[in-house]
Amino acid sequence: MDIVFLARLLLLSVILIGLWGVLYKKNLIMKIIAMDIMNTGAISLFVLSSWQRSRAPVIADSTVKVATSDPVPQAVILTAIVVGFSVLALLVVYVMDLSRYFHTLDTDRIQERWKS
Amino acid sequence: MEELMAILFVSLLVMVPFFSGILMLAGKGRDSRILLPVWTATALLAGFMLVKGGAFHVVIGGLYGVELMFDTFSWTFVLMNGLVFIGVTLSVKKERLPFLACPLMAMLHGTANAVFISYDLFNIFICIDLIGILAFLFIRLGKRPRQIWSAVQYLIVGNVGMILYLVGCLYGYKATGSFSMETLPAIPSVAVYLLVIGLSVKGGVFLAGLWLPEAHGEAESAVSALLSGVIVKCGIAPLLRLAELSPVASEIVPVLAVASAIYGVSYAVFDKDIKKMLAYHTISQAGFILAVPGAGHLYAISHGLFKSWLFIAAGNLPSRDLESLKQDGIKAEFWLPLFLGALAISGMPLLGGFGAKSIIFGQLSGFPAFLMYIAAIGTAVSFAKIVFLPLSAGGDLKKALSLSGLFFLACLVFRDIAAGYFVVSYILKSLVIIGTGWAIYFLVTSRKSVHLPKGAESLEHIIGLLFIMLLFMIGVSGL
Amino acid sequence: MRIPFDIRKAYFAAAIVVAVFLAIIPDTELGREYNAFLIAAKAGIPNTVTAIYLENRLYDTMFEVMVFSISITGALYFLKKENKFQLHDSLFTDPATIIIFRGCAMLSFLSACALAAVGHLSPGGGFAAGVAFGTSMVIQSLISDRNHLSNYLSMERPEKLEKSSWIFILAISLLTFSEIIPPDGVWGNLLSGGWIPMLNILIAIKVGLGTWALSLGFLDHKWIF
Numbered sequence: 001m002d003i004v005f006l007a008r009l010l011l012l013s014v015i016l017i018g019l020w021g022v023l024y025k026k027n028l029i030m031k032i033i034a035m036d037i038m039n040t041g042a043i044s045l046f047v048l049s050s051w052q053r054s055r056a057p058v059i060a061d062s063t064v065k066v067a068t069s070d071p072v073p074q075a076v077i078l079t080a081i082v083v084g085f086s087v088l089a090l091l092v093v094y095v096m097d098l099s100r101y102f103h104t105l106d107t108d109r110i111q112e113r114w115k116s
Numbered sequence: 117m118e119e120l121m122a123i124l125f126v127s128l129l130v131m132v133p134f135f136s137g138i139l140m141l142a143g144k145g146r147d148s149r150i151l152l153p154v155w156t157a158t159a160l161l162a163g164f165m166l167v168k169g170g171a172f173h174v175v176i177g178g179l180y181g182v183e184l185m186f187d188t189f190s191w192t193f194v195l196m197n198g199l200v201f202i203g204v205t206l207s208v209k210k211e212r213l214p215f216l217a218c219p220l221m222a223m224l225h226g227t228a229n230a231v232f233i234s235y236d237l238f239n240i241f242i243c244i245d246l247i248g249i250l251a252f253l254f255i256r257l258g259k260r261p262r263q264i265w266s267a268v269q270y271l272i273v274g275n276v277g278m279i280l281y282l283v284g285c286l287y288g289y290k291a292t293g294s295f296s297m298e299t300l301p302a303i304p305s306v307a308v309y310l311l312v313i314g315l316s317v318k319g320g321v322f323l324a325g326l327w328l329p330e331a332h333g334e335a336e337s338a339v340s341a342l343l344s345g346v347i348v349k350c351g352i353a354p355l356l357r358l359a360e361l362s363p364v365a366s367e368i369v370p371v372l373a374v375a376s377a378i379y380g381v382s383y384a385v386f387d388k389d390i391k392k393m394l395a396y397h398t399i400s401q402a403g404f405i406l407a408v409p410g411a412g413h414l415y416a417i418s419h420g421l422f423k424s425w426l427f428i429a430a431g432n433l434p435s436r437d438l439e440s441l442k443q444d445g446i447k448a449e450f451w452l453p454l455f456l457g458a459l460a461i462s463g464m465p466l467l468g469g470f471g472a473k474s475i476i477f478g479q480l481s482g483f484p485a486f487l488m489y490i491a492a493i494g495t496a497v498s499f500a501k502i503v504f505l506p507l508s509a510g511g512d513l514k515k516a517l518s519l520s521g522l523f524f525l526a527c528l529v530f531r532d533i534a535a536g537y538f539v540v541s542y543i544l545k546s547l548v549i550i551g552t553g554w555a556i557y558f559l560v561t562s563r564k565s566v567h568l569p570k571g572a573e574s575l576e577h578i579i580g581l582l583f584i585m586l587l588f589m590i591g592v593s594g595l
Numbered sequence: 596m597r598i599p600f601d602i603r604k605a606y607f608a609a610a611i612v613v614a615v616f617l618a619i620i621p622d623t624e625l626g627r628e629y630n631a632f633l634i635a636a637k638a639g640i641p642n643t644v645t646a647i648y649l650e651n652r653l654y655d656t657m658f659e660v661m662v663f664s665i666s667i668t669g670a671l672y673f674l675k676k677e678n679k680f681q682l683h684d685s686l687f688t689d690p691a692t693i694i695i696f697r698g699c700a701m702l703s704f705l706s707a708c709a710l711a712a713v714g715h716l717s718p719g720g721g722f723a724a725g726v727a728f729g730t731s732m733v734i735q736s737l738i739s740d741r742n743h744l745s746n747y748l749s750m751e752r753p754e755k756l757e758k759s760s761w762i763f764i765l766a767i768s769l770l771t772f773s774e775i776i777p778p779d780g781v782w783g784n785l786l787s788g789g790w791i792p793m794l795n796i797l798i799a800i801k802v803g804l805g806t807w808a809l810s811l812g813f814l815d816h817k818w819i820f
Contacts, residue, residue: 004622005618008618009618012614012617012618013614015279015283015614016607016610016611016614019276019579019583019607019610020607022272022276022575022576022579023576023579023580023603023606023607024603028268031272031575032272035272035275035276035279038276038279039275039279042279042282042283042286045283045286046282046286049286049289049290052627052628054628056718057630057631057642057643057644058631058641058642058643058717058718059631059632059635059641059643065629065632066632067628067629068628068630068631068632068643069628069631070627070628070630070631071630071631071634071643071644071646071647072180072289072627072630072647073286073289074644075644075645075647075648075652076238076295076647076648076652076655078644078648078659078722079238079242079648079652079655079656079658079659080241080242080282082659082662082663082722083242083245083246083659083662086249086662086663086665086666086667087245087248087249087271087275087666089666089667089670089809090249090252090253090271090666090669090670091268091271091272093669093670093673093674094252094256094264094267094268094673095268096816097261097264097673098261098264098265098268101261101264102261102265107575110265111574114262114265120773123769123772123773126772127769131765131769134661134765135762135765138758138761138762138765141668141758142755142758176653176654176772177650177651177652177653177654177771177772178637178650178651179633179634179637179651180630180634180647180651180652181651181652181654182652182654182655215672216668216669216672220665223661223665227658227661230658238652238655239654239655239658242655242658242659242662243658245662246658246661246662246665249662249665249666249669250665252669253665253669253672256673283617287617287620290622290623291620291623293625293627304620306613306616306617306620307620576603576606577602579606580602580603580605580606580607580609581606583606583607583609583610583613584605584606584609586609586613587609587612587613590612590613590616
């Protein structure tokens with residue numbers, strides 16, 4: 001049982017927990033938080049995949065070839081973190097106005113009032 | 117030399133729209149006609165490169181950089197982008213636009229260009245996320261409260277889809293060490309299925325695209341035109357590339373395409389709201405585009421043109437309900453663009469749809485071809501509802517074709533002539549399809565109507581169905 | 596419509612099966628340990644993560660800056676519309692809290708400057724600096740009288756700074772794509788690494804002003820219901 005395999009199982013279950021929240025929670029804010037948890041799980045999977053059993057990817061001396069962890073997934077996932085945060089901010093703004101118009105945050109009741 | 121050309125193209129296709137967007141945000145202008153030169157430049161560059169031919173790809177940034185590909189495929193989509201934006205701008209010039217509309221249009225144009233020229237999986241992720249945010253802002257611009265809920269559902273479903281795509285990207289990187297699409301054949305098949313599902317959400321394919329009817333039903337007509345014309349293509353274009361490059365994807369994408377075509381058409385035939393019907397047709401036409409991955413870009417350019425024309429024409433109508441329109445009739449000046457658009461999508465020769473459908477049917481055979489013929493007949497049945505709407509008195513036929521209508525008509529006619537399938541057998545086939553469709557309309561569907569279940573169109577169901585589809589794909593490929 | 600309980604269990608079960616299929620994919624031994632060395636050798640700065648996202652994959656970072664800016668612009672557009680609600684009195688009035696908050700705000704602001712300035716030599720960078728700057732401004736807003744504060748920390752002048760830093764980021768990105776880069780300095784120096792320190796500072800300004808404006812927008816808005 002490799003530690004990386006266990007960590008990967010843990011992060012996949014984080015994504016599943018987020019999915020559970022999106023499917024089963026009725027409150028809109030809870031759904032958005034659960035979606036953010038899924039996002040966090042996916043991002044952490046990227047960071048996990050950069051681990052190479054050695055040090056952080058900061059090179060002290062450019063002439064000495066040392067083994068470090070892989071910086072490419074880490075750099076690439078910084079972008080995804082910012083994107084996730086932006087989507088979350090916009091969703092919260094919309095939900096605030098939505099709650100004012102429909103006077104509820106419950107998705108079933110919003111769906112009923114929206115249809116009528 | 118190639119890198120210099122690539123930088124030039126990137127600056128013209130992506131940076132110039134972004135700069136114009138930022139300048140319009142800083143200034144106070146609300147006239148969208150200022151942006152017409154930008155879109156004309158895009159369309160002209162794409163047209164020139166299509167005629168010139170020659171494909172090349174470039175990596176920007178050196179080691180682990182972003183790979184871009186400039187070939188016929190990308191230039192066709194870029195040309196479609198430019199033409200659709202020109203048409204939509206010409207149609208909204210008389211209205212008073214909200215402040216954010218023009219900058220958002222410019223940025224949407226730049227980002228769509230970026231998706232079409234991109235050859236890198238992670239870059240496509242970022243660009244599609246940006247397009248999702250832009251669409252989210254666009255849907256709400258009409259300031260009606262109902263639009264907020266459609267927009268929120270769209271963004272939540274889209275974001276979950278993109279998270280699945282991201283996990284697929286990760287497994288692709290772990291297997292091959294690069295994000296470039298050249299490495300697609302070596303990626304494990306589960307990762308490819310995740311990529312396909314993520315792109316299907318944005319592209320409105322089969323069950324993943326069930327957010328389309330509600331989003332289109334509430335947005336303004338120009339926004340719906342852009343949604344169906346450009347934004348949905350930003351999900352479909354990478355799917356076409358995936359289907360060509362990866363053997364795993366090339367088995368699964370045509371199946372999704374046929375399912376999407378039949379599903380969309382069945383719901384469209386019985387729908388009475390004109391904008392929802394057009395939205396269901398977008399789901400079905402996405403299936404047509406994906407049916408033959410090698411030739412999908414040629415269908416996409418026709419579809420972008422006639423679908424956005426139809427949405428703009430439908431936005432001018434006095435009411436959205438087809439029953440009331442059947443009783444009251446519509447004026448001639450509104451009827452003509454709708455009539456021409458409906459004929460175009462049904463596949464009438466010389467109106468854009470004919471060349472596109474002939475290309476698809478020319479390359480399909482066997483059982484999928486039979487199902488696609490059924491979907492084409494269904495399209496004709498459904499649009500017969502529009503073709504045979506009664507005309508009301510009054511109305512001026514001379515006012516019928518505005519500048520944007522003339523533009524779309526000219527592009528579609530040129531498209532059909534350039535496709536060049538004017539052989540008697542193809543013309544006969546398309547006329548038979550249209551005739552059968554109209555006959556079925558008169559005999560069957562104008563009498564009865566069937567209520568198909570629409571319960572699957574809510575948030576939880578769409579997300580859950582994504583996983584059912586994933587399970588199905590894994591199961592079928594494993595057996 | 597009432598969702599029958601069975602269907603969501605089926606969805607979740609399907610998701611678990613897909614996750615199991617994902618977990619059993621074996622790792623390939625690709626030898627990615629020397630990536631960082633190769634990248635640092637070309638970029639000329641010690642922090643290879645910053646070198647990747649500010650030079651090798653600058654195309655992606657450019658879109659990320661667009662995502663961030665557009666979402667802040669859109670959020671502010673839809674927040675400013677109605678229901679503005681000024682916090683007239685400050686939320687915390689006892690002196691101990693005020694002193695602690697002021698200290699935290701100052702520390703946050705200083706760390707923002709440090710992260711932006713030496714982001715290419717040690718872990719940090721423009722985004723972290725921007726968030727730290729936004730945090731310091733929010734903390735400051737919570738303890739001061741808002742009307743008084745808006746006299747000398749208003750949001751009108753920074754708007755031009757925000758737009759111009761946005762345009763500069765795009766322009767420098769274009770220069771980097773065309774390989775027009777200032778020469779590499781001495782390794783480990785503050786001015787080494789081409790455009791990277793400049794980009795760090797610009798991104799810090801952009802993200803800092805954006806989070807500041809967004810947080811003030813949220814603080815001023817009437818809450819739910």
